Amino acid sequence: MSRRAAGVILLAISAFLTGVKYITASIYSTSSPNSGYGADSFKQWLDYVEGNLTTYSMIVLIAGIIYLILAEIDDFDKK
Structure with a gap:
């Protein structure tokens, strides 16, 4: 997987x-x-649910962006 x-x-x-x-x-x-x-x-129920799901989604979002940036840098270096 790339x-x-x-x-x-x-x-x-x-x-x-x-x-x-x-x-x-x-x-x-x-x-x-x-x-x-x-x-x-x-909003009250959203505050009740928000805890770990927000943290996990932000961590995965940052990791996904880093992977995309590294893929673009790697592709640029090969050319």
């Missing part, structure tokens, strides 16, 4: 983790009988 493919896969994983964070918050907000609907309620 560095470029690994970088793209890591960026896709980062996007997936970010989407999972929002989907999980929306599922939690609709499953709670006491919560209301609206931006404030969703």
Whole structure:
């Protein structure tokens, strides 16, 4: 697997983790009988879910960008 493919896969994983964070918050907000609907309620649930998913998605995003940059540098050096 090339560095470029690994970088793209890591960026896709980062996007997936970010989407999972929002989907999980929306599922939690609709499953709670006491919560209301609206931006404030969703923000509360998003803060509840945010912890590790945000950290992991940022780490994977940075790793994906580094892999893409290294692939471009390697490709430039070969030419």
